[in-house]
Amino acid sequence: MEKFTTHTGLVVPLDVANVDTDQIIPKQFLQKTERVGFGVHLFHDSRYLDHSGKEPNPEFVLNKPEYKDTSILLARENFGCGSSREHAPWALEEFGFKVIIAPSFADIFYGNCINIGLLPIKLSEDEIEQLFVQAQGANLTLTVDLGNNNVSFTKDDGTEISFTFELGKFHKYCLEEGVDSVGWTLNKLETIEAFESKMPSWQ
Amino acid sequence: MTTSTAPQTLYEKLWQTHLVEEKSGETPLLYVDRHLIHEVTSPQAFANLRFHNRPVRHPERTIATMDHNISTRSIKIDAAGEGAANQLRALEKNCKDFGIELFGMGHKNQGIAHVMGPELGLTLPGTIIVCGDSHTATHGAFGALAFGIGTSEVEHVFATQTLRQTKAKTMKIEVKGHVGQGISAKDIILAIIGETGSAGATGYVVEYCGEAIEALSMEERMTVCNMSIEFGAKAGLVAPDQTTFDYVEGREYAPKDDVWQQAVNDWKQLKSDDDAVFDSVITLEAKDIKAQVTWGTNPGQVISVDGIVPSPDDFNDPIEKESCVNALAYMDLEAGTKITDISVNKVFIGSCTNSRIEDLRAAASVVRSYTAKGQSVQSSIDAIVVPGSYRVKEQAESEGLDKAFTEAGFEWRLPGCSMCLGMNDDVLEEGDRCASTSNRNFEGRQGRGSRTHLVSPEMAAAAAIAGHFVDLNA
Numbered sequence: 001m002e003k004f005t006t007h008t009g010l011v012v013p014l015d016v017a018n019v020d021t022d023q024i025i026p027k028q029f030l031q032k033t034e035r036v037g038f039g040v041h042l043f044h045d046s047r048y049l050d051h052s053g054k055e056p057n058p059e060f061v062l063n064k065p066e067y068k069d070t071s072i073l074l075a076r077e078n079f080g081c082g083s084s085r086e087h088a089p090w091a092l093e094e095f096g097f098k099v100i101i102a103p104s105f106a107d108i109f110y111g112n113c114i115n116i117g118l119l120p121i122k123l124s125e126d127e128i129e130q131l132f133v134q135a136q137g138a139n140l141t142l143t144v145d146l147g148n149n150n151v152s153f154t155k156d157d158g159t160e161i162s163f164t165f166e167l168g169k170f171h172k173y174c175l176e177e178g179v180d181s182v183g184w185t186l187n188k189l190e191t192i193e194a195f196e197s198k199m200p201s202w203q
Numbered sequence: 204m205t206t207s208t209a210p211q212t213l214y215e216k217l218w219q220t221h222l223v224e225e226k227s228g229e230t231p232l233l234y235v236d237r238h239l240i241h242e243v244t245s246p247q248a249f250a251n252l253r254f255h256n257r258p259v260r261h262p263e264r265t266i267a268t269m270d271h272n273i274s275t276r277s278i279k280i281d282a283a284g285e286g287a288a289n290q291l292r293a294l295e296k297n298c299k300d301f302g303i304e305l306f307g308m309g310h311k312n313q314g315i316a317h318v319m320g321p322e323l324g325l326t327l328p329g330t331i332i333v334c335g336d337s338h339t340a341t342h343g344a345f346g347a348l349a350f351g352i353g354t355s356e357v358e359h360v361f362a363t364q365t366l367r368q369t370k371a372k373t374m375k376i377e378v379k380g381h382v383g384q385g386i387s388a389k390d391i392i393l394a395i396i397g398e399t400g401s402a403g404a405t406g407y408v409v410e411y412c413g414e415a416i417e418a419l420s421m422e423e424r425m426t427v428c429n430m431s432i433e434f435g436a437k438a439g440l441v442a443p444d445q446t447t448f449d450y451v452e453g454r455e456y457a458p459k460d461d462v463w464q465q466a467v468n469d470w471k472q473l474k475s476d477d478d479a480v481f482d483s484v485i486t487l488e489a490k491d492i493k494a495q496v497t498w499g500t501n502p503g504q505v506i507s508v509d510g511i512v513p514s515p516d517d518f519n520d521p522i523e524k525e526s527c528v529n530a531l532a533y534m535d536l537e538a539g540t541k542i543t544d545i546s547v548n549k550v551f552i553g554s555c556t557n558s559r560i561e562d563l564r565a566a567a568s569v570v571r572s573y574t575a576k577g578q579s580v581q582s583s584i585d586a587i588v589v590p591g592s593y594r595v596k597e598q599a600e601s602e603g604l605d606k607a608f609t610e611a612g613f614e615w616r617l618p619g620c621s622m623c624l625g626m627n628d629d630v631l632e633e634g635d636r637c638a639s640t641s642n643r644n645f646e647g648r649q650g651r652g653s654r655t656h657l658v659s660p661e662m663a664a665a666a667a668i669a670g671h672f673v674d675l676n677a
Contacts (some may be wrong), residue, residue, distance in 0.1 A: 017522045017526060018401060018501055018526065022624075022643070022645045022647060023645065023646065023647070026647060027624050027625060027626045029332055030243050030626065031243075031272065031286030031289070031290055031626070033246035033247070033250070033289060033290055033293045034246075034250070035250070036248045041635070045646070045647045051651065077402065077522065078401065078402040078405065078434075081401065081402065081435065081501075081641060082432075082644075082645060083337050084244070084337040084352060084353055085243075085244065085353075086244070086335075086353035086354040086355060089353075099231050104402065104405060105405075105603060106405060107371075107405060107406060107435070107437050108351055108352070108353060108432075108437075111356070112353035112354075112355065115353060115355035115356065116355060129317075144267050168230060168369060169229075170228060170230040170367070171230070173228070181355070181367065182251075182255070182257070182358060182359050182362045182363065185232065185359065185362075185363045185365060185367070186362060186363060187258075188223075188224060188232070188316070189363075191224050191232075192223055192363065192364065193363055195224075195234055196234075196364075199234075200469060201458075201462050201465065202234055202327070202458040202462050202465060203329070203330060203465035
């Protein structure tokens, strides 16, 4: 996993609540045994007018030319609900997103993002609203500073705005260091074996 | 079993008994007793094991099945299409290489993971069960802490038999009294989600309790717990009781003899202490719950069958109001329409929510009440019944349920996840409107541009024959 320290990028606003992982990556694209090839199908049903994905929907925000270089997705509440498919964060990451910002995330999706090094940031409804206002017309370039737990941007009138966010201590450590979480736990095999030796026989 | 003397919830007891390590600065490490896998969310996890040259630490604790992708018309792997067949063959190879037991195509134990686990006695109270599928919450019906995981976590479980988890908040949902005649477990859980909204339990593990829950059979409890994820809960729990023990005893993988006795003694401790404190409590009166039908594009957009499609004006919250506008447009419904006036052209009875033998009996019973009057599935409607496993299929056929369905015009298919998510060819066409016993009515879930109404097996059976939703209790 790549290390995450700071990131500055253009924010694309996706003004829809309850975006489920079926919308992020529909089921017909889950039939792969590899870890790549999902980005092109991200938000397929909204992004393309046809079934085969050849005709981009010009109304969909990700297809608007001014957001072409986006790397930060701004979303509404309960982002990533539904299916546990990790293909959803894979698709977002492969498309080029480094950070997802929303007032709330579904639990499984949130964990999946952390596990692949895609940073999910929770902000208050009010802060999210301010970002949505600023992000119209590809007008919001945001800097995410993981070490200091904050995001910052400059408003049109020159005002510096900064919001802080919370992130679990270990989650932050794993993102900052690009920790191989399986390797990390395998270093604790003795502790796991000691636990197993005390388990009841039916378990 | 517990080290703490403070009153604990059932969730806290399960957490405590599985806590391998809790260290400052690290997310707690929990032991995983049982891991269920399938073809769609496991291949990349196996690939990473190979890349790092790591073994599966306890292959005997993992069981594989083929369910998401498979054809419901043929047991041939290739009948599922090229992409699916590729995944199914990868699962065969991975299970062989890593020593994992697989219930492949046509195996007597094959079935949807969340139907297969319980019926084989793989699902036990007091355990932690995970699967790369969000409906793993189903197994919580046994008093097991069960939840869906992503593929990175599947790999973590393979390699270590543990998972790192942040402790959830606790929510108690009490359903007081008894439901009326003809009200199913599906109606109970849909009514709960209607009450909480589709994200009402995000960050929580929910415990269902109260007389109405205690009165449910194990299969009904599974239907309730199955949909915990549909209002955001990490997991759903029902405290194990005699109903649970009677269901588990004697099943193929369940403990036997002395070990069984020890297990039951331990399992009897698995309930929330009387004075345990929950972070949130929701109470429903069972007598108020009527048959439910979803009208929108998330499971929280649900109403009683005797109601009408709501209007955006019925919602104060701006997001809910806008969701209603969008849902009505997508579902092609007008506010004020009576639910019983909504016609369907497709019916799906199946999925890990409602494909067990009791579900099929309930649906068949409704079908028979119509066929007795000379009525059968409307010619304009395609209706399929997909049993959840080969064991369910065999049992249903021994009871003649398949005949009840086919003679009334339903198709009787082979087991699998089927149209719940439409990864195989059981997909709705654009504009189709389906009465479905599954768990998600998201936009495009059963096929791009298709419309899903979530209902009970009884309601789906009635809709297939009447052509529209029916208030069976009127």
